Amino acid sequence: MANKQQNSIAIVAEKLVKKYGEGVLAVDGIDLSIRANTIYALLGPNGAGKTTTVNMLTTLFEPTGGSASVLGFDVVRQANDVRRNIGVTFQEMVLDEELTGRQVLDYHGRLYKLETAERKKKTEELLAIIELQEAADRMVKTYSGGMKRRLELVRGLMTEPKVLFLDEPTSGLDPQNRASIWQYIRSLREKGDLTLLLTTHYMEEAEELADIVGIIDHGRLVVEGTPRELIDKMGADTIRLAGTGDSDRYLKELQALPFVQSSVDTGGLIQIGVDSGNHRLPEVVTLATKNNFKIEDISVAKPSLGDVFLKYTGRQLRDK
Amino acid sequence: MSAALTLWNKHLTKLIARKEEAFGTLFQPILWIVLFGTGMAAVIGAESPDAKNAYITFMVPGIIALTAMTGAIEGGLTLLFERLQGIIKEYLVSPIPRPSILFGNALSTVSKSLAQASIILGVGLLMGAQFIGLDPLGWLGGLVLIIALGLGFAGIGLAVASKASSPGGYHMLIFMLTLPLLFLSNALYPIVSLPTWMQIGARVNPVSYGVDGLRQTLFDSGSSLAGGEFLPLWLCFVVVSVFAALGMILAYSSFKKSVK
Ligand SMILES: Nc1ncnc2c1ncn2[C@@H]1O[C@H](COP(=O)(O)OP(=O)(O)OP(=O)(O)O)[C@@H](O)[C@H]1O
Numbered sequence: 186m187a188n189k190q191q192n193s194i195a196i197v198a199e200k201l202v203k204k205y206g207e208g209v210l211a212v213d214g215i216d217l218s219i220r221a222n223t224i225y226a227l228l229g230p231n232g233a234g235k236t237t238t239v240n241m242l243t244t245l246f247e248p249t250g251g252s253a254s255v256l257g258f259d260v261v262r263q264a265n266d267v268r269r270n271i272g273v274t275f276q277e278m279v280l281d282e283e284l285t286g287r288q289v290l291d292y293h294g295r296l297y298k299l300e301t302a303e304r305k306k307k308t309e310e311l312l313a314i315i316e317l318q319e320a321a322d323r324m325v326k327t328y329s330g331g332m333k334r335r336l337e338l339v340r341g342l343m344t345e346p347k348v349l350f351l352d353e354p355t356s357g358l359d360p361q362n363r364a365s366i367w368q369y370i371r372s373l374r375e376k377g378d379l380t381l382l383l384t385t386h387y388m389e390e391a392e393e394l395a396d397i398v399g400i401i402d403h404g405r406l407v408v409e410g411t412p413r414e415l416i417d418k419m420g421a422d423t424i425r426l427a428g429t430g431d432s433d434r435y436l437k438e439l440q441a442l443p444f445v446q447s448s449v450d451t452g453g454l455i456q457i458g459v460d461s462g463n464h465r466l467p468e469v470v471t472l473a474t475k476n477n478f479k480i481e482d483i484s485v486a487k488p489s490l491g492d493v494f495l496k497y498t499g500r501q502l503r504d505k
Numbered sequence: 506m507s508a509a510l511t512l513w514n515k516h517l518t519k520l521i522a523r524k525e526e527a528f529g530t531l532f533q534p535i536l537w538i539v540l541f542g543t544g545m546a547a548v549i550g551a552e553s554p555d556a557k558n559a560y561i562t563f564m565v566p567g568i569i570a571l572t573a574m575t576g577a578i579e580g581g582l583t584l585l586f587e588r589l590q591g592i593i594k595e596y597l598v599s600p601i602p603r604p605s606i607l608f609g610n611a612l613s614t615v616s617k618s619l620a621q622a623s624i625i626l627g628v629g630l631l632m633g634a635q636f637i638g639l640d641p642l643g644w645l646g647g648l649v650l651i652i653a654l655g656l657g658f659a660g661i662g663l664a665v666a667s668k669a670s671s672p673g674g675y676h677m678l679i680f681m682l683t684l685p686l687l688f689l690s691n692a693l694y695p696i697v698s699l700p701t702w703m704q705i706g707a708r709v710n711p712v713s714y715g716v717d718g719l720r721q722t723l724f725d726s727g728s729s730l731a732g733g734e735f736l737p738l739w740l741c742f743v744v745v746s747v748f749a750a751l752g753m754i755l756a757y758s759s760f761k762k763s764v765k
Pocket residue numbers: 205206209210211229230231232233234235236237238276
């Protein structure tokens with residue numbers, strides 16, 4: 186069975202394409218191969234195609250081209266097998282506001298044909314985890330944004346899915362809610378037997394949670410790796426500088442220096458990955474002067490995933 | 506089937522929680538029959554108690570059709586909101602058969618219609634409508650007709666709700682489709698009193714068959730007004746069943762396109 190053979194790979198996408206109508210190529214040939222029991226974070230600017238990718242993997246709509254499978258089940262031909270095994274939290278709120286929190290979980294369980302006793306048990310257990318017992322019999326419309334989001338997150342877990350998709354699970358939440366959701370996600374992973382694909386704009390979220398990060402832009406996967414790998418590729422330190430002059434020539438000369446590991450101009454801000462920032466600063470400045478590049482601002486920092494993100498996706502707004 | 510029942514249960518739970526709407530659902534048919542019935546009886550000059558009772562008897566099935574229609578419009582609206590608010594996505598990524606999303610909705614629409622129909626029949630009785638008495642076959646036939654009429658209307662509502670992109674657009678379209686079905690029929694006035702072109706319309710309209718069927722199954726059959734003949738009862742059942750089936754098919758084909 187396909188299911189057995191690919192046991193160690195939970196999510197596969199091959200040359201996945203989605204076109205909306207005639208014009209918009211939202212996903213432009215994405216390949217993914219996500220190992221079981223890992224947390225994979227899909228990063229990308231607004232409009233990069235994250236939600237569209239997730240929607241195809243969760244069988245919400247069919248790809249225009251390519252193929253994908255979850256747990257070995259094809260998302261088009263075996264959509265129902267996929268659906269039985271996944272939990273999904275959508276980017277925007279999808280909650281029936283005129284039900285109580287407890288009813289939301291209960292009806293969800295019924296749709297998946299859980300027995301009454303099991304539904305009850307699971308509902309109480311999940312309500313306790315998200316600290317929503319007191320509000321459980323109030324209408325969802327009386328909940329705060331954080332309460333709603335926590336409820337949505339655990340709804341996806343009523344059915345003990347093997348693969349969980351979370352589209353921007355913590356967007357718009359306060360630090361308390363975010364921390365509690367992170368902790369919850371980590372605890373899920375520790376329990377084992379759960380693969381998690383999440384999308385996010387928050388670099389620290391990806392850094393905190395993800396085993397593997399994939400950055401997508403314009404519907405394509407531009408880079409993939411563990412957060413550590415990606416950050417290390419940037420160099421040990423990052424020198425950031427802004428100034429005026431012929432930045433192209435300056436950049437070219439910089440790249441020729443042996444200690445420069447990466448350098449990129451993200452529209453006015455030049456980022457240079459070097460082995461040691463404090464030591465190399467003078468040389469970088471000297472080279473600028475030699476090239477008539479006038480530095481106006483300069484700083485040294487440890488690179489972060491945010492630097493990786495900007496390096497691969499640039500600074501331009503995507504959803505113009 | 507179990508998914509459809511779950512959604513049916515959920516819709517009715519929500520309806521009961523919305524107290525004003527639940528109350529309105531039950532009260533609205535009373536208003537129709539009391540106000541419209543009394544008014545129309547006066548307009549057509551049914552002054553003697555007998556003539557008035559005859560008109561009420563005539564009109565009660567028409568009001569049942571009318572409430573089935575309004576109920577179906579609301580049912581479609583439920584689907585439309587679930588679509589627009591994205592709630593339908595929860596269903597679409599779950600392993601339930603897609604038609605059950607529609608079927609659950611149609612079930613709640615029909616249950617509401619049945620509750621409303623019982624109220625209408627009760628109030629009609631108080632106002633002098635002449636029922637068949639205890640004829641089980643008649644009541645069973647009436648039940649089948651009300652359900653089938655409800656399914657047909659529900660199908661139209663769901664088909665439009667699958668296409669519409671806003672509540673405003675939905676209402677425009679749905680009224681264009683359903684108003685002629687109601688008023689170009691024998692539901693509220695006898696066919697024979699209509700101008701010829703309307704008579705033709707009423708004769709090809711499934712609602713006329715549903716309503717005339719009800720008149721024959723539930724009521725004392727002396728009650729065809731103005732010397733009009735009833736449409737043949739067997740034909741009423743055939744036409745209304747086809748109406749129900751077509752409604753559901755239309756809804757499903759429209760819905761399938763919307764969730765691609
Ligand atoms: N239903 C639709 N019809 C037409 N175009 C769409 C539709 N949905 C998304 N798009 C377009 O497809 C592209 C990818 O959108 P998508 O929602 O997948 O991006 P995203 O990475 O999730 O963005 P965000 O971070 O803002 O959620 C965008 O250009 C968007 O405008």
